[in-house]
Structure formats: structure tokens, C-alpha cells
Amino acid sequence: LGLADEGRRRIDWAAQQMPVLASVEQRFARDQPLAGMRIGACLHVTTETANLVRVLRRGGAEIRLAASNPLSTQDDVAAAIVQDLHVPVFAIKGEDTATYYRHIGQVLACRPHITLDDGADLTCAVHAEHPDLFDEIFGGTEETTTGLVRLRAMAASGALRYPIIAVNDALSKHLFDNRYGTGQSTIDGILRSTNTLLAGKTFVVAGYGWCSRGIAARARGMGAIVLVTEVDPLRALEATMDGHRVLPMLEAAALGDVFVTATGDARVLDRQHFERMKDGAILANAGHFNVEIHLPALQEMAVEIRQPRPSVEQFVLADGRRLNLLAQGRLINLSAAEGHPSAVMDMSFANQALSVAFLARKGKSLAPAVHPVPPEIDAEVAQRKLEAMEIRIDQLTSEQQKYRTSWKVGT
Numbered sequence: 001l002g003l004a005d006e007g008r009r010r011i012d013w014a015a016q017q018m019p020v021l022a023s024v025e026q027r028f029a030r031d032q033p034l035a036g037m038r039i040g041a042c043l044h045v046t047t048e049t050a051n052l053v054r055v056l057r058r059g060g061a062e063i064r065l066a067a068s069n070p071l072s073t074q075d076d077v078a079a080a081i082v083q084d085l086h087v088p089v090f091a092i093k094g095e096d097t098a099t100y101y102r103h104i105g106q107v108l109a110c111r112p113h114i115t116l117d118d119g120a121d122l123t124c125a126v127h128a129e130h131p132d133l134f135d136e137i138f139g140g141t142e143e144t145t146t147g148l149v150r151l152r153a154m155a156a157s158g159a160l161r162y163p164i165i166a167v168n169d170a171l172s173k174h175l176f177d178n179r180y181g182t183g184q185s186t187i188d189g190i191l192r193s194t195n196t197l198l199a200g201k202t203f204v205v206a207g208y209g210w211c212s213r214g215i216a217a218r219a220r221g222m223g224a225i226v227l228v229t230e231v232d233p234l235r236a237l238e239a240t241m242d243g244h245r246v247l248p249m250l251e252a253a254a255l256g257d258v259f260v261t262a263t264g265d266a267r268v269l270d271r272q273h274f275e276r277m278k279d280g281a282i283l284a285n286a287g288h289f290n291v292e293i294h295l296p297a298l299q300e301m302a303v304e305i306r307q308p309r310p311s312v313e314q315f316v317l318a319d320g321r322r323l324n325l326l327a328q329g330r331l332i333n334l335s336a337a338e339g340h341p342s343a344v345m346d347m348s349f350a351n352q353a354l355s356v357a358f359l360a361r362k363g364k365s366l367a368p369a370v371h372p373v374p375p376e377i378d379a380e381v382a383q384r385k386l387e388a389m390e391i392r393i394d395q396l397t398s399e400q401q402k403y404r405t406s407w408k409v410g411t
């Protein structure tokens with residue numbers, strides 16, 4: 001709790017960049033849409049999450065929070081949430097896996113009506129270990145791509161027992177958070193941990209999804225030569241026409257100075273790639289789990305592991321080459337920097353807050369499936385963000401509206 005003052009100052013700083021969430025807060029304070037609701041949350045414990053927690057509290061909810069990654073917790077923020085918002089937080093940066101899951105159990109001990117998740121560890125814990133909670137749970141939300149992959153797999157196999165709102169899939173979330181948020185903050189994490197010069201470097205991005213597009217664009221903006229690897233022909237084509245060179249990872253491995261994985265897949269960088277990499281190569285992951293860079297292979301190949309800087313482990317191979325792994329292969333932007341800028345989390349978390357209110361309103365009426373964020377919430381978030389940025393747009397005239405919905409007028 002001695003860290004709470006510092007956390008509070010940083011939470012207030014973030015709040016200045018979150019006007020959409022602030023407008024939701026006003027409405028929640030007035031309407032109390034979450035009165036009597038217990039919420040169990042498993043989210044990265046960052047300044048932006050603290051602002052979301054405050055908004056949910058203002059809406060009348062009782063909340064418990066655990067981290068959604070062992071390395072992403074900002075301890076000063078955790079302290080401030082406990083002290084100022086009186087919300088129990090179960091998280092400490094660098095917690096081991098057993099502690100991480102114990103913390104999730106402590107969140108579930110509040111018997112939530114609604115779960116908020118980022119990566120689906122909380123939701124999976126309910127399903128695997130606490131089926132007694134199903135009676136009380138209305139539904140949950142999921143923040144990220146990997147969490148939705150897991151939850152859709154649960155739904156397909158008939159295992160999913162309560163409805164999930166796919167916050168990640170809202171356009172006002174992934175078009176901005178995954179692309180511009182991950183794009184900027186991944187570069188931020190690499191620079192904070194290595195202080196490397198990107199200009200002129202060969203920068204390999206694995207995947208060309210929402211996150212990796214942003215990372216590739218920002219790396220190019222810093223003067224790097226960007227290579228992209230993909231498994232999806234359409235995305236490979238898109239990367240090519242965006243002006244990046246696309247090639248298999250086995251070939252890229254020998255060329256890269258910096259490697260970033262953001263695929264949601266496992267073993268994207270593995271032994272056969274490490275064997276070809278240049279001395280001094282930097283390896284970072286921006287995908288949700290620490291499985292994209294296959295650490296067991298790297299550990300087996302190393303004759304020595306050094307720690308030249310706080311977020312850098314240097315694996316010295318038998319032939320003397322040094323491969324530099326950042327942030328233990330965990331989300332680089334949240335482990336070695338502060339995660340996405342608040343201005344982009346503003347939209348993601350406005351979607352979260354409004355989706356939670358939607359679930360509370362729906363009660364037990366939604367089917368146990370993965371549901372989209374209601375389109376009117378998505379549109380409202382985008383509209384409010386534009387207003388906050390003082391950007392005005394044109395309106396369709398009635399003539400244009402008619403033209404756009406008719407088939408009769410041609411050449």
C-alpha cells in the first residue's frame with residue numbers, strides 16, 4: 001500500500017486520455033446499472049484497468065481483480081485500486097504460475113455474477129474447477145483474440161456453460177487496440193528493454209493479423225526493413241501489397257536483427273530458427289501467451305544464460321552466438337512497457353463497461369455461446385471517441401440515403 005500514491009497519480013494521468021470511459025462513468029453513476037452485481041475480473045493490472053474498475057464500481061458493482069498475466073501487473077496500480085477503490089486485488093508483478101492461479105481462485109471466491117477475462121484463464125477456471133458457480137453467473141466478457149479462440153473451442157465442443165460477449169471483436173476495439181495499441185506499445189517495450197536503434201535493422205514480424213499489422217507499420221516508420229511471415233494466403237498477400245517482404249520463418253530466421261511474434265500460435269520461433277539466427281538477435285513476443293517463442297528449446301541450446309539488462313535474458317549458444325530474449329517471452333508491451341496507451345484502451349474498456357451493463361440487463365436470458373458486442377454499443381463508442389477528439393463528420397442527405405438503398409439508378 002506504500003505504492004498507492006504513485007499508482008493514484010498514474011491512474012489520474014491515464015484518466016485524462018479516457019474521455020469515452022468517463023462519459024460511461026457519468027451514466028453509470030446516475031443509472032446504477034450494476035447495482036447488486038458481483039464481478040470477478042482477470043485483466044492486466046494497469047492504470048487503464050484501474051479506471052475501468054472505478055467505472056464499474058460507480059455503476060454499483062462489487063469487484064475482485066486478479067492479473068491476466070504474471071508479468072503485466074503494475075504494483076503501484078494494484079495498491080491504489082485497493083486503497084482508493086476498496087477493491088480486493090490479487091496480483092503482484094512476477095508471481096509464479098501457482099500464485100497466478102491461486103489469485104484467480106481468490107477472485108472466484110466472491111461468487112461472481114459476471115466474469116471479465118483477458119485470455120480466458122478465469123472463464124476456463126470456472127468451467128474446470130468451479131461448476132458450482134454456474135447457477136449464479138449471468139455471463140462474461142472476453143478482451144482478447146486468444147481468449148476468444150479458446151472460448152469458441154469450448155462452445156464448439158459443447159463445454160461452454162454461460163454466454164460470453166466477444167469484446168475483442170467489436171470494431172471499435174480491435175481495429176484500434178490490437179493495431180495501433182499493440183503496434184506502438186510493442187515497439188515501446190523493445191526500446192525500453194534494449195535501447196536498440198531500429199533504423200536500418202531487419203525486423204521480422206510473425207503473423208499479419210491486427211496486432212502484427214500495427215507492429216510492422218510502426219517498425220517501418222522507425223526506419224526498419226520489415227519482413228513478414230504468415231500461414232494465411234490472404235494475409236500474406238496483404239502484407240506483400242502493404243510493401244513488406246513475405247517469406248517463410250526458416251528463411252527470415254537467418255536475416256532478422258529483431259523478431260516479434262504476434263500470432264496467438266505456439267512454437268512460431270523454435271530450435272530450427274534459433275539455429276540459424278545471427279549473433280545478437282533480439283526476440284520478443286506480443287501474442288497473449290508465452291508459447292510463441294519455444295523457450296524449452298532455447299534453454300536446452302544455451303551453454304550460459306546471462307541477464308545484461310532487466311528485461312533481457314541472453315542465451316549464449318555453443319558456437320558463441322548470443323540470442324536476446326525479452327521479457328521471458330511474455331507480452332513485451334505489458335511486461336517491459338506499460339501496455340497500450342490509455343487513449344486506445346479508452347475504447348476497449350468503454351466496450352467492456354457497456355457490455356457488462358448489457359449482460360446485467362439481460363440477466364439469464366442469453367444462450368451459452370460467444371455473442372458479438374451489440375452493434376449499437378460499438379457504434380456509440382466510435383461516435384463518442386470522435387466527439388471527444390472534436391472530429392466532426394458529414395451526414396448522409398436524404399437523397400444520398402435513398403440512392404444508397406435503391407437498385408434502380410445505374411449509369
Ligand SMILES: NC(=O)c1ccc[n+]([C@@H]2O[C@H](COP(=O)([O-])OP(=O)(O)OC[C@H]3O[C@@H](n4cnc5c(N)ncnc54)[C@H](O)[C@@H]3O)[C@@H](O)[C@H]2O)c1
Nearest residue numbers: 144145146207209210211230231232263264265286287288
Ligand atoms: N500484446 C497485447 O497487448 C495484445 C493485444 C491484443 C491482442 N494480443 C494477442 O496477440 C495475438 C494476435 O492477435 P490478433 O488480434 O492480431 O490475431 P489475428 O487472428 O488477427 O492474427 C493472427 C495472425 O497470425 C497468423 N498466424 C497463425 N499462426 C502463424 C504461424 N505459425 N506463423 C505465422 N503466422 C501465423 C494468422 O494467420 C493470423 O493472420 C493473440 O494472442 C492476441 O490475444 C496481444
